[in-house]
């Protein structure tokens with residue numbers, strides 16, 4: 001922490017970056033850090049840059065409009081980069097081009113993280129947002145309601161609303177502290193989970209009616225082509241949560257959701273109910289994540305992916 005403080009003190013142009021297809025944890029942790037650093041160091045330029053748009057059910061967070069896209073960055077002469085919730089440098093997508101070989105601080109909670117930073121705070125806990133809570137405290141930054149809501153959404157996102165095995169007594173302590181400063185649990189949870197678009201409900205319906213169960217491997221999977229997505233007038237954000245629904249079947253030990261992107265590449269999401277390590281399965285396709293939740297993007301066809309997953313399970 002001492003080194004991080006020194007590095008921030010010495011830097012005047014700081015870029016915070018999160019992963020592509022941003023979720024509540026990467027946005028929550030990055031936004032809390034942006035707001036905190038701006039409060040403590042008003043003289044410094046601090047940008048939080050993401051390759052992709054923030055999904056609608058996260059964009060209600062106050063301060064989200066301050067997050068920049070690559071084209072908003074006029075002068076990318078940064079002297080410090082802080083990565084949040086990004087298991088590899090490649091996970092930040094095209095934003096990596098703004099960074100080059102400047103000093104990197106890597107704040108993350110993925111077990112697959114190879115510690116690519118010059119300083120690494122990589123802990124196997126619920127979320128990057130839970131780590132960020134401690135970091136802000138250590139930096140003597142008072143957590144405002146806006147920062148608290150961002151961190152709280154990160155916790156809710158990565159713990160499946162405090163239901164996953166990554167929840168500890170410390171996670172609840174952080175949640176409790178955040179409620180104490182005014183975070184409204186019911187409002188955050190409603191805004192995040194209960195504001196789904198019509199298209200999103202339709203895509204979920206398609207997934208639930210067309211999913212396939214591979215009995216021998218206790219695998220439930222569903223593949224959504226780009227054409228099928230378009231036919232439902234849906235966008236990729238509308239497919240969030242499908243993989244979690246597939247694991248809810250009593251017979252499922254593993255679930256796999258495959259979504260074709262416009263480029264033809266396939267994005268895969270994996271979940272595990274008990275002991276099967278899906279981080280290893282995602283690794284076969286160059287991806288990673290956690291034991292119970294992992295992902296990848298590949299140029300292989302859906303048939304090839306399913307064959308490999310079944311073989312390796």
Ligand code: 5GP
Nearest residue numbers: 087269270287288289290293294295296297
């Ligand atoms: P999701 O399936 O929700 O996209 O991601 C599940 C978990 O795996 C998340 O923790 C996410 O950061 C990680 N993950 C998803 N896609 C990739 C990927 O392409 N590469 C790596 N290394 N991790 C991924």
Ligand code: MN
Nearest residue numbers: 023025026085
């Ligand atoms: Mn994430």
Ligand code: MN
Nearest residue numbers: 025085128158
């Ligand atoms: Mn995360």
